[in-house]
Amino acid sequence: MGSSRLISRRRQDQGSKWARITMAILSTVGVIDTGSITLNRWGWIGSLSCPGGLDGCEKVLNSPWGTLVDSNGLELPLSFAGLIAYFAILVMSISPILPVISEKKLDLSRRTWWGLFYLSCGMSVFSLVLLWLMFFKIEAFCFFCVLSSLISFSLLFLSLFGGGWDDMGKLIFRGVLISLAVLLGGLIWSSAVDPKSENQITTGPGMPPIVTTKSTPAKIDFARYLTSQGIVQYSAYWCPHCHEQKEMFGREAAAELRIVECASDGKNNQHELCVRKGIEGFPSWEINGQISSGVKSLEQLSELTGYNYRE
Structure with missing residues (x-):
């Protein structure tokens, strides 16, 4: 039992x-x-x-x-x-x-x-x-x-x-x-x-590599604010630091930024404008009429532009 x-x-x-x-x-x-x-x-x-x-x-x-x-x-x-x-x-x-x-x-x-x-x-x-x-x-x-x-x-x-x-x-x-x-x-x-397979199709001579990271809503809003304030990023398609800067924002937010291509052999470039602006390093940001060169963290850009960026 x-x-x-x-x-x-x-x-x-x-x-x-x-x-x-x-x-x-x-x-x-x-x-x-x-x-x-x-x-x-x-x-x-x-x-x-x-x-x-x-x-x-x-x-x-x-x-x-x-x-x-x-x-x-x-x-x-x-x-x-x-x-x-x-x-x-x-x-x-x-x-x-x-x-x-x-x-x-x-x-x-x-x-x-x-x-x-x-x-x-x-x-x-x-x-x-x-x-x-x-x-x-x-x-x-x-x-x-x-x-x-x-x-x-x-x-x-x-x-x-x-x-x-x-x-x-x-x-x-x-x-x-x-x-x-x-x-x-x-x-x-x-x-x-894998974005590399897409890169082979959509990139070519004079074109920057595709941004692969995904944007958060906060980053998209920040990018739209920068554009609305007339803030410009001067870039060159061959510049790895320029690509790094875009990756910080992500694919969707980077598409909202106003980015000027400065390389003379870059696609849709504005080389003469970059020369007139005195752009010597990439990436460079034009904020309130002042040129600031180098990669900026989103927090640094927030301080420079007066935007309250928070994730």
Whole structure:
């Protein structure tokens, strides 16, 4: 009698209860992490404090790979997909151990363990793709992105060793299939989004490289203000510092700036105007009739122009 009760209790959950609780805690951190990024991208909260440097986080999160959907006024950052994934893991982690659920706990436990494994496996493989993009394509460091990757790997580890699996061969086979599918899809997506392929088509002799970072609403408003005040950026298509200045604003905001091409062989250049203005270095800003050369941070431009710029 005692033995049958013990077996019955064990069968309530094929895996570890503590593994589920740990996964729930980690997924909650993931929800906070990706949720903060998403709300920041939507302009609902201010700038984030990013350990390791805010510039790196902004460069990564505002890169072409930081946006999942951007059309017809709808913008879904990639972090939004992570938010949904972490929330799904949180729900699957705690649902079988909730006291309000009393019926079919065994069936629910088995289904949720498979769901936890599938999702954490896919997230871990996709995280590897994102880490590769961050270090080798974008060449920047984002603490929030690394944190999300570590959480994904930890969730996969817990699902593997806490799930109480009976057939490891079946588990490995399905894991390999999911990994290959996510890896292939991730590489195709990253290649399609890569701005370098677009550069080969839309750039040519005398044209500057394409700005790849994505603008926040605050940066777009700032750029529009600068243009409305008659503030001009003097640039040269071959100048790397000029491109760096545009990347600070992002693609959409840079398009709002008034930029004068000074190189004599640049497309649509105004070389003679630049000579009359006495432009000697690039980029140069003309603010209230005064020329100021060198790359300016957005905070510096804010002080020089009297604009209250805040992210």
